[in-house]
Amino acid sequence: MFNRDRWQEIFQTIGKNKLRTFLSGFTVALGIFIFVILFGFGNGLKNTFQEFFLDDATNTLFVYPGRTSKPYKGYKADRRIEFKNDDLADIKAEFDFYLEDITPRISRSANVKYKNESNNYSTRAVAPAHQAIEKTILMKGRYINQNDIQTQAKVAVIGRLVALDLFKNEDPIGKYLAFDSSVFKVVGVFQDEGGDNEERGIYIPYTTRQAIEKSNDKVDQIIVTFRPELGHLGALAFERELRLFLKAKKSIDPTDQNGVFIRNVADDLKRNQQFSNVLQLIVTFVGLGTLIAGIIGISNIMVFVVKERTKELGVRKALGASPRSIIAMILQESVFITLISGYMGMLAGVILLQNIGTTLEDYFIKNPYIDVSTAIFSTFILVAFGTIAGYIPAKRAARIKPIIALRDD
Amino acid sequence: MISIKNLHKSYQMGSSSLHVLKGIDFEVEEGELVAIMGSSGSGKSTLLNILGMLDTADEGDYILDGVEIKDLDETKAAKYRNKFLGFVFQSFNLINYKNAAENVSLPLYYQGVSRKERQQVALEYLDRVGLKEWATHLPSELSGGQKQRVAIARAMASQPKVLLADEPTGALDTKTSYEVMDLIQQINDEGNTILVVTHEPDIAQMCKRIVMLKDGVIVEDKKVKQVKAAAHV
Numbered sequence: 001m002f003n004r005d006r007w008q009e010i011f012q013t014i015g016k017n018k019l020r021t022f023l024s025g026f027t028v029a030l031g032i033f034i035f036v037i038l039f040g041f042g043n044g045l046k047n048t049f050q051e052f053f054l055d056d057a058t059n060t061l062f063v064y065p066g067r068t069s070k071p072y073k074g075y076k077a078d079r080r081i082e083f084k085n086d087d088l089a090d091i092k093a094e095f096d097f098y099l100e101d102i103t104p105r106i107s108r109s110a111n112v113k114y115k116n117e118s119n120n121y122s123t124r125a126v127a128p129a130h131q132a133i134e135k136t137i138l139m140k141g142r143y144i145n146q147n148d149i150q151t152q153a154k155v156a157v158i159g160r161l162v163a164l165d166l167f168k169n170e171d172p173i174g175k176y177l178a179f180d181s182s183v184f185k186v187v188g189v190f191q192d193e194g195g196d197n198e199e200r201g202i203y204i205p206y207t208t209r210q211a212i213e214k215s216n217d218k219v220d221q222i223i224v225t226f227r228p229e230l231g232h233l234g235a236l237a238f239e240r241e242l243r244l245f246l247k248a249k250k251s252i253d254p255t256d257q258n259g260v261f262i263r264n265v266a267d268d269l270k271r272n273q274q275f276s277n278v279l280q281l282i283v284t285f286v287g288l289g290t291l292i293a294g295i296i297g298i299s300n301i302m303v304f305v306v307k308e309r310t311k312e313l314g315v316r317k318a319l320g321a322s323p324r325s326i327i328a329m330i331l332q333e334s335v336f337i338t339l340i341s342g343y344m345g346m347l348a349g350v351i352l353l354q355n356i357g358t359t360l361e362d363y364f365i366k367n368p369y370i371d372v373s374t375a376i377f378s379t380f381i382l383v384a385f386g387t388i389a390g391y392i393p394a395k396r397a398a399r400i401k402p403i404i405a406l407r408d409d
Numbered sequence: 410m411i412s413i414k415n416l417h418k419s420y421q422m423g424s425s426s427l428h429v430l431k432g433i434d435f436e437v438e439e440g441e442l443v444a445i446m447g448s449s450g451s452g453k454s455t456l457l458n459i460l461g462m463l464d465t466a467d468e469g470d471y472i473l474d475g476v477e478i479k480d481l482d483e484t485k486a487a488k489y490r491n492k493f494l495g496f497v498f499q500s501f502n503l504i505n506y507k508n509a510a511e512n513v514s515l516p517l518y519y520q521g522v523s524r525k526e527r528q529q530v531a532l533e534y535l536d537r538v539g540l541k542e543w544a545t546h547l548p549s550e551l552s553g554g555q556k557q558r559v560a561i562a563r564a565m566a567s568q569p570k571v572l573l574a575d576e577p578t579g580a581l582d583t584k585t586s587y588e589v590m591d592l593i594q595q596i597n598d599e600g601n602t603i604l605v606v607t608h609e610p611d612i613a614q615m616c617k618r619i620v621m622l623k624d625g626v627i628v629e630d631k632k633v634k635q636v637k638a639a640a641h642v
Contacts, residue, residue: 318496320491322487399483
């Protein structure tokens with residue numbers, strides 16, 4: 001293997017047969033390159049997917065009021081259920097053991113003005129706990145605080161894109177926005193990994209919203225987070241008890257499916273992870289397919305290479321080359337070429353993936369990557385199969401009698 | 410040097426078998442220059458291939474330089490070929506991506522001779538065939554006669570006991586043929602044993618002995634007065 005003479009012989013063969021070397025090398029490089037790219041794209045797809053669905057805290061229950069579908073305790077069916085501020089307080093008191101935080105959310109759309117600029121944005125009236133639930137990241141200023149809630153302060157925390165739309169290059173903090181016939185002071189700017197839509201939102205204290213809307217105490221929906229250490233089973237238990245509690249409180253038939261809706265993000269998460277796993281499976285499948293195609297390509301090239309060299313091998317045998325040295329020469333050459341070109345193909349693929357970053361985000365591919373071990377492993381698989389594919393024709397060529405190889409045709 | 414007794418060889422052609430060599434008895438002394446003649450199908454190339462261990466006989470004994478050649482596997486055959494024999498082919502069979510010197514040094518590579526020595530020996534033999542200045546040229550840059558001289562240098566470089574030439578002039582014009590035969594005669598004059606397969610009578614006349622084959626048997630084996638090729642060049 002480390003015979004200097006043989007290496008010189010091999011380097012000469014490689015150097016003097018550029019087309020052949022290029023063909024076999026290119027096949028390997030292309031095979032591994034496509035594998036790396038496809039695998040990376042698959043991972044990029046997964047990244048995008050996770051971002052779409054996993055940007056919120058996962059220990060969260062969304063509670064929505066609905067309409068009853070069954071009569072109960074003297075109430076008619078089709079009664080509209082509403083949540084109020086005292087529901088928040090009651091849940092807090094009742095589920096102290098499970099609860100981490102709680103916030104209402106009242107969503108409204110509003111035409112927002114600043115100087116001559118105006119645009120429609122969605123506003124969310126919330127409590128301070130909402131920040132952690134939505135994983136809102138503050139870029140500037142502060143979020144809604146408890147004081148704002150108590151004083152029904154007219155303050156707003158605006159999304160990054162709202163700031164960009166309305167304030168251009170101005171610093172929005174301390175400026176005043178007008179919407180819903182009130183004036184709000186901007187106290188913070190946020191960004192959100194949930195994407196552009198999230199960043200076109202405005203947060204205000206829920207008590208302020210209630211004051212604007214004729215001082216009612218209605219709440220659209222309630223979002224609660226539970227202690228993460230409860231686990232999935234604990235979350236399910238909490239969900240069940242919360243549902244029973246609310247149905248009892250709102251006089252809804254316990255068997256009524258429509259009075260109260262609870263969406264458990266943990267359930268979503270599980271579903272999404274299943275989908276994510278399916279994606280992974282598809283990615284692996286595509287990768288395997290590419291690898292197999294690559295292996296077939298190399299095998300073809302190797303058969304061709306050995307066939308092309310039959311005469312030369314016959315001459316070498318007539319001059320005293322043993323079958324072993326013939327096989328060793330062909331294999332060493334092919335391993336050398338496949339290793340080098342496989343490595344280069346892998347490197348090219350990895351570099352390309354790194355440079356893609358977020359440029360293909362529109363096609364749902366974000367930050368595609370391949371982990372080093374997968375890349376190296378698949379390169380070795382390709383090289384190994386290339387070697388096996390080379391060994392079979394090499395062995396046959398070594399067995400051919402020199403007279404057959406040397407026959408003039 | 411060479412002794413064969415009762416040599417038989419058949420080729421299987423589908424269901425029928427073709428009996429090519431039908432009991433050949435044949436001796437060659439050291440220093441002989443033997444022409445093996447015969448029309449195509451007479452079995453002359455088959456005989457040479459068996460002598461060259463490129464093919465195996467079905468029956469019979471073959472003793473080369475006191476060594477009995479039998480039960481050859483490919484590895485053993487390769488070793489014997491490398492040690493005992495030099496080959497010259499009608500179509501030269503030079504390796505096309507190696508230059509003249511590299512072609513000549515190839516048998517030495519398989520003998521495990523060091524690179525430096527190989528190079529030196531190759532140049533020496535190229536010099537003897539008059540092609541030292543062409544050492545770095547590829548076969549494609551050489552004429553037919555030059556190619557055959559490189560092939561002869563290659564065959565001689567490993568200092569074989571016997572040089573086997575299969576129609577060495579078959580692809581060459583008359584003038585070049587005589588040049589090549591002149592070289593073969595020179596090598597023979599140095600004491601080397603050479604067997605030449607040919608169907609050309611004038612080439613055969615330049616050897617010292619002519620063996621005629623017909624339908625797989627030797628029909629004539631005579632010493633001849635050698636015509637010196639140099640006189641015709």
